[in-house]
Amino acid sequence: MYIVMLGAPGSGKGTAAKILAKKTNLPHISTGDMFREQIKKGTELGKLAESYMSNGKLVPDEVTIGIVKDRLNSDDTKEGVILDGFPRTKMQAEALDEILKEQGKKVDIVPELIIPDDVIVDRILNRQTCSNKECGAIYNTKYKPSKVAGVCDVCGAPLSSRTDDNEETIKNRLEVYRENSKDLIEYYKEKGVLTQITPKDPTAENASEQAVEEILSAKL
Numbered sequence: 377m378y379i380v381m382l383g384a385p386g387s388g389k390g391t392a393a394k395i396l397a398k399k400t401n402l403p404h405i406s407t408g409d410m411f412r413e414q415i416k417k418g419t420e421l422g423k424l425a426e427s428y429m430s431n432g433k434l435v436p437d438e439v440t441i442g443i444v445k446d447r448l449n450s451d452d453t454k455e456g457v458i459l460d461g462f463p464r465t466k467m468q469a470e471a472l473d474e475i476l477k478e479q480g481k482k483v484d485i486v487p488e489l490i491i492p493d494d495v496i497v498d499r500i501l502n503r504q505t506c507s508n509k510e511c512g513a514i515y516n517t518k519y520k521p522s523k524v525a526g527v528c529d530v531c532g533a534p535l536s537s538r539t540d541d542n543e544e545t546i547k548n549r550l551e552v553y554r555e556n557s558k559d560l561i562e563y564y565k566e567k568g569v570l571t572q573i574t575p576k577d578p579t580a581e582n583a584s585e586q587a588v589e590e591i592l593s594a595k596l
């Protein structure tokens with residue numbers, strides 16, 4: 377099962393992808409993790425990616441696609457994957473189709489998480505993360521507060537709520553996402569694999585779990 381997760385920044389796409397990975401036993405492949413892995417291994421692609429990233433530049437398509445191809449040729453991805461953060465453009469989606477076609481495979485389902493803008497704004501503005509990096513638990517003062525204010529339920533470390541965002545920057549980012557993903561979403565719609573996922577209560581603590589249940593009952 378080859379799954380491509382789509383969703384705006386702040387939609388909880390990454391969290392849903394992780395939960396889905398656990399439930400399906402498929403590897404969760406995020407672009408960030410793939411880049412870090414290649415850089416750590418010191419591969420040519422890793423070095424290339426690093427040279428762009430350290431200059432604050434976007435990694436060009438051919439490098440990203442090369443890294444994805446390498447990952448999709450690993451043993452643990454033969455049964456399927458959950459892709460998170462790739463493809464970002466129609467061109468990348470076509471490249472992904474090519475890579476899978478060579479293996480006699482295809483993208484099976486593309487869940488797109490639909491969360492109302494005001495919920496995304498609230499999620500980001502009220503987010504708190506555990507300052508203990510080993511723990512990394514995430515809270516939300518509005519939707520998922522810790523039992524004791526400012527203290528992590530899991531490990532007792534203080535919570536930090538640093539955000540450089542305000543409502544306007546978040547809404548701008550959502551606009552940019554919509555503009556940039558239009559062709560990509562259309563591409564998957566035409567292929568008949570796009571499934572829009574709308575959790576019944578997107579403000580609930582378990583909104584990501586709800587989304588995953590919807591994905592599982594949609595097509596898998």
Ligand SMILES: [Zn+2]
Nearest residue numbers: 506511528531
């Ligand atoms: Zn913690």
